[in-house]
Amino acid sequence: MGRADERAGRSLWLVNPAHAADAPKISPVRQRGRDFYAPNSEDLRPDEMRLIACGTGMPTARPKQAASCWLLELGNGDKFLFDVGTGSNERIAAMQIPYNFLDKVFLSHLHTDHFGDLDALFVSGALAGRQRPLRVWGPSGETPERGTKYALDHLRKALTWDLDGRKGLTDPRGYRLEVNEFDYTAMNEVIYEENGVTIRSFPAIHSLDGPVSFVVEWSGLKFVFSSDTYPNKWFIEFAKNADLAIHECFIAVPSLIRKLGFTPEAALTVGTQIHTAPEAFGKVMSTIKPRQAVAYHFFKDYDTTPLVFERIRKTYDGPLSLATDFMVWNVTKDGVRERMALVEEHTWAPPMASPPLSPDMADRDAESERLGWKIGYSDFIGAGKLDYRDVIEPIYREASEVLGREMEYPTE
Ligand SMILES: [Zn+2]
Numbered sequence: 001m002g003r004a005d006e007r008a009g010r011s012l013w014l015v016n017p018a019h020a021a022d023a024p025k026i027s028p029v030r031q032r033g034r035d036f037y038a039p040n041s042e043d044l045r046p047d048e049m050r051l052i053a054c055g056t057g058m059p060t061a062r063p064k065q066a067a068s069c070w071l072l073e074l075g076n077g078d079k080f081l082f083d084v085g086t087g088s089n090e091r092i093a094a095m096q097i098p099y100n101f102l103d104k105v106f107l108s109h110l111h112t113d114h115f116g117d118l119d120a121l122f123v124s125g126a127l128a129g130r131q132r133p134l135r136v137w138g139p140s141g142e143t144p145e146r147g148t149k150y151a152l153d154h155l156r157k158a159l160t161w162d163l164d165g166r167k168g169l170t171d172p173r174g175y176r177l178e179v180n181e182f183d184y185t186a187m188n189e190v191i192y193e194e195n196g197v198t199i200r201s202f203p204a205i206h207s208l209d210g211p212v213s214f215v216v217e218w219s220g221l222k223f224v225f226s227s228d229t230y231p232n233k234w235f236i237e238f239a240k241n242a243d244l245a246i247h248e249c250f251i252a253v254p255s256l257i258r259k260l261g262f263t264p265e266a267a268l269t270v271g272t273q274i275h276t277a278p279e280a281f282g283k284v285m286s287t288i289k290p291r292q293a294v295a296y297h298f299f300k301d302y303d304t305t306p307l308v309f310e311r312i313r314k315t316y317d318g319p320l321s322l323a324t325d326f327m328v329w330n331v332t333k334d335g336v337r338e339r340m341a342l343v344e345e346h347t348w349a350p351p352m353a354s355p356p357l358s359p360d361m362a363d364r365d366a367e368s369e370r371l372g373w374k375i376g377y378s379d380f381i382g383a384g385k386l387d388y389r390d391v392i393e394p395i396y397r398e399a400s401e402v403l404g405r406e407m408e409y410p411t412e
């Protein structure tokens with residue numbers, strides 16, 4: 001169903017090449033092409049894009065599926081995150097990309113299942129080597145309080161305690177948020193244009209005014225992300241000719257009732273009016289005819305998938321992916337390849353782009369001066385410290401010897 005092979009006119013019923021009479025007699029453990037994507041193991045071609053699903057599920061993130069998050073990598077080296085939903089931060093980390101290159105986030109709307117891990121990406125990304133601000137693009141709202149700028153100004157305030165405590169202790173360069181709020185009513189207008197990449201937005205219809213869909217165009221390829229939306233005329237207009245088109249596709253109404261305990265009334269409203277029902281998803285894709293259609297926003301289990309699939313197939317018979325986390329698409333003008341990523345659970349953050357700046361306690365003193373409040377422990381809490389100098393000071397001496405320079409034991 002909808003694999004590159006099918007588009008190339010080759011039936012999936014072809015005999016497995018390994019069964020062919022002239023198949024080479026190779027050892028089964030000899031190196032051969034992989035049918036999975038191993039992070040940090042493949043360069044993109046200059047004209048190729050790779051999309052990785054880092055969250056495809058529901059607001060209640062679960063081990064198998066985080067909430068909405070899509071990592072788009074381009075052959076020119078650029079990388080973009082579309083949504084950073086709850087639970088997605090660890091999936092981003094699993095892709096082993098230096099954090100300096102994970103500095104551009106496009107938020108489709110302000111539901112937590114689409115931006116709930118932004119705080120984690122902001123702080124942990126800076127800790128792990130993002131040496132520049134985190135740049136975030138997101139829509140305005142019908143009032144200023146319902147826009148991205150308001151949300152992120154307050155998110156930044158919510159992190160006051162976290163960020164104050166880090167002053168003077170770590171490289172300070174990553175702990176800055178750059179917020180680019182754009183008009184949610186913009187109709188396929190450019191919101192980003194750098195390095196040959198153009199990103200446009202147009203309105204989505206979901207919950208309240210504000211949500212948007214994105215179109216990315218680069219090197220003759222087009223990627224579209226609907227985010228959450230009721231089927232709408234703008235998607236039909238602006239998603240046309242997409243190479244890869246992601247559109248939400250909600251859990252089928254019977255599963256909402258049976259698995260999530262919704263009342264029939266609530267299931268019908270949420271499953272068909274606030275979101276896109278599978279039958280409606282199929283209708284959208286039959287109209288825009290992408291090279292590859294991607295459905296997301298449902299828990300993809302053995303007992304929910306058949307219902308979603310059957311209902312989509314009532315209205316759409318083209319190339320289709322039912323997304324789950326760690327699904328990967330490589331897109332070129334020649335074809336679309338879909339695989340699963342193989343994730344190494346013990347992965348550490350990749351090397352930093354350049355050496356970190358050494359922290360400077362003078363930064364903490366300067367900030368204390370500015371605040372008129374001394375950053376650090378009060379006398380009350382400080383007095384609770386045990387005198388463990390006898391075991392800690394030798395660590396400083398050891399470091400001084402190994403490094404060949406004096407590492408000073410703190411006097412306070
Ligand atoms: Zn939503």
Ligand SMILES: [Zn+2]
Pocket residue numbers: 068111113114228297
């Ligand atoms: Zn959602």
